[in-house]
Amino acid sequence: MELILKQDIKNLGEKDDVVNVRPGFGRNYLIPKGYATLATESAKKVLAENLKQAAFKQDKIKKDADAIAARLEGVKLSIGAKAGETGKIFGSVNTIQIADALKKEGFDVDRRRITFDVEPKFVGEYTANLNLHKEVKVKVPFEVVAE
Incomplete structure (x- = not known):
């Protein structure tokens, strides 16, 4: 049958x-x-x-995902966070903040499509992974700076 x-x-x-x-x-x-x-x-x-x-x-x-990925090349974000004297962040930097920073740059990316290799816990440089499509993935560098 x-x-x-x-x-x-x-x-x-x-x-x-x-x-x-x-x-x-x-x-x-x-x-x-x-x-x-x-x-x-x-x-x-x-x-x-x-x-x-x-x-x-x-x-x-x-x-569309390929076009966004091509435009994202060379983009570097700066995220402000409250930090102590040792550089440790109070709270955390999350995907919502990355999505908001990308929106300010002109990219509309859903926060659920953003992941981190290493969770940002200190002031410094990190990488966010954007899963725009199951075949299109982009790494976007961002810097966490003390406010």
Whole structure:
């Protein structure tokens, strides 16, 4: 029995895969639970069109991410933080502050896409990793300065 999966199923396939399963498994489990639909000719055509449109959207998103990554080359941020005499920061520098500094520079990056190699705990230079797309990652240097 040929089915189109509506979601990822462990040991069977991923969403939008066309799989062959035993008739009982398809009829009694996958279709009633809403995990799959029958792979008729019309359903296969609809799936092909949906995959084509999704690929086009993903390609556009990747191109936008590449453009932002190219513009981010050479950008260095400066983040102000309260610090003691030894250079230790009171509190912490977080991804929200990095996102705000990038926004001031003209880049709109979601804070959830920003990570650190090393958490900034002292005044000095650090690197922020921006995951703009699953294939496009950029490292942006920033400096933590005492206010």
